[in-house]
Amino acid sequence: MPNPTAAMLVIGDEILSGRTRDANMHFLAKALTGHGIELCECRVVRDDQNSIVAAVRALSEGFDHLFTSGGIGPTHDDITADAIAAAFGVPIDIRDDARAVLKAFYDGRGVEATPERLRMARIPEGATLIDNPISAAPGFSLNNVHVMAGVPAIFEAMVASVLPTITGGTPLLSQSLRVDLxxxxxxxxxxxxxxxxxxxxxxxxxxxxNGAFGANIVIRGHDGARLSAAMIELAGLFPGATG
Amino acid sequence: MPNPTAAMLVIGDEILSGRTRDANMHFLAKALTGHGIELCECRVVRDDQNSIVAAVRALSEGFDHLFTSGGIGPTHDDITADAIAAAFGVPIDIRDDARAVLKAFYDGRGVEATPERLRMARIPEGATLIDNPISAAPGFSLNNVHVMAGVPAIFEAMVASVLPTITGGTPLLSQSLRVDLxxxxxxxxxxxxxxxxxxxxxxxxxxxxNGAFGANIVIRGHDGARLSAAMIELAGLFPGATG
Structure with missing residues (x-):
């Protein structure tokens, strides 16, 4: 059986304007590869409902899983949860389970659960919460879409929460050889x-x-024996020029 | 008149497998913002002809410009030029102008212009070459698609070559304020x-x-006077909490 496939959607004007350099794509790519899930496509779109809805529909239909990053905070430009609900045509409102998570976090810090804070408890109907050990406001999984925060530390913690719940495949093995030609x-x-x-x-x-051209040759596959056979042939192709 | 819009397409298995962290998207985002071109979407796809063709068609139709990165080297996994030709239904072959550029570069170094090297002179019919001051093998512009190398130093040099040929818009201005709340x-x-x-x-x-939450508020727009007016109001909203 082939490995599960995945796509990623990064939501954020700040990436497209060049203000912020995205870090989550590279983190997720490595995590999925290690889990035997093949990341096939990534997209970055603006904080715009139509753009998010169109990308969510295309990527959730095209791949086994879709992971999103960004736009789930408390401010007016955080529209990801509503856009996901719209993409799947399900209602969205403040949900009791998410409210309870936030309230426990704020109560423990003597902070008031204001309407703005409770905006982060807006979760589409039918979604499962993703734990946020850093600032409480949860992500969620709806159908095959996993919705996570954009702040790298929180994104990484959410990936760690959600990945064990997803059936992986055979990890992709890779070997590489440097050729000084x-x-x-x-x-x-x-x-x-x-x-x-x-x-x-x-x-x-x-x-x-230092002015000399070379290349790293990387061979990837799921069968270790085949990989080794190819590496032996590869080394024989360029005797004396490998590092 | 609104500013021109743009999309970016990064081509490369190595980004999606997590082997390499893409650097070109962030570079291009900053360069386009400075040139008054609005980067609206980025995609990363694999070294796969169907995926590249579909993304090139969607993004070149959806935006004023499409910039691509990766897949124009001499090896078997470099299929971008052929995919671009297929996307627009135009023939592709080794072109005399590109061959001359490569041959001059190799002759100057006493290197033979082998068939593999000349593969980098495969340019779709009707395309304009983009100068590569580092390793000679040119990029090209076809219709509204600008095809560039993936190696960051070469990508950046090609952006510097192609950007002055594109009519920009009003540069996007931005001001930001740190709020310690x-x-x-x-x-x-x-x-x-x-x-x-x-x-x-x-x-x-x-x-x-250090455990304290805050936010950077960024206001962007094309009218400096409006931006200043908004910044003055913003500063007044959170007296004593701005840095």
Whole structure:
């Protein structure tokens, strides 16, 4: 059975304006790869209901799982929860379970549960809460969509909460070899190798170090024996030029 | 007239597997904002022809410009140029102008222009070359799509080549204010401010510093006078809590 597939949706004007550099995509990519889930596409859209709804529908239909990041705080520009509800045509309101989580957190700190704070308890009907050990306001999973905060520390904690609840696949194995030759020199032999191992993914990532061109060759696959066989052939292709 | 819009497409399995952290999106976002072009959406897809073609068609139709990054090297996994040609239904082959650029570069270094190297001279019919001052292999613009390398130093040089050829708009101005209050406390007054300035974009970006919650409020817009008026009101909303 092939591994489950996934997509990611990052929601935030601040990424697209260049104010903030997204960090969650790289974190999620590594976490999913380790869990045997294949991340196939990522999108970044603005804090705009129509854009979010369209992306949520396309990506939740196209892949086994969709992970979102951003837009679930208390301010007027946090519209992700409402957009997810709209995408699936379900009602959304302050939910008792989410309110209880927030109230317990605020009570413990002597802080009032104002209407603005309770806005973060707006959860679409039918969703399951995702634990937020840092600032309490929960994420949620609705159907195959997992909705998480944009602040990296909270996003990472939520991924840690939700990932064990998702059935993973065979972890993707990878091995790499550095070749100190220009990419154009290795391209021919490498294409031959890729043809002989169609079940593996063979990538070439060029670099330039102190003026010398080279490439890191990365072979990925689910079968360790095949991976080793391909690595042995790869090393034989460029004798004396591997590091 | 509203500012031109843009999208970005990052092509590369290595980003989605978590092997490499993309750097080009953040660079392009800042460059476009400075040039008065509004980056509205980014996508990351795999080295897969169907995925690239579908994204190129959707994003080049949906926005004034599309910028792509990755997949134009000499190896078998570099399929961007062919996918762009397929997306627009135009022929692609080694082109004399691109071959001349590569040959001059290789001749100057005493390197042979092998078939693998000349693969980087495959350019769709009707495209304009984008200069690559680092390793010669050109990018290209076809219709409203600007195709560039994934290696950050080359990507950045290509953006510098292509951006002056594109008509920009009014640069987006932004001002920000740090408020040392939890986001939930400022949410109400901030929503009121956003209603009074519907022509501006007002974003709230929470942070947690040494256990204390705060938020950076960023106001963006094209009219400096309106921006200043909103900033004065903003500062008055939270006296004594701004940094």
């Amino acid at each position: 220009p990419e154009a020199t290795i391209a021919g032999p490498l294409a031959g190798l890729a043809e002989r191992f169609p079940d593996l993914s063979i990538g070439s990532y060029p670099f330039n170090m | 939890p986001e939930a406390t400022i949410a109400g007054p901030l929503a009121g401010l956003a209603e009074r300035f519907p022509d501006l974009s007002i974003g709230s970006y929470p942070f947690n510093m």
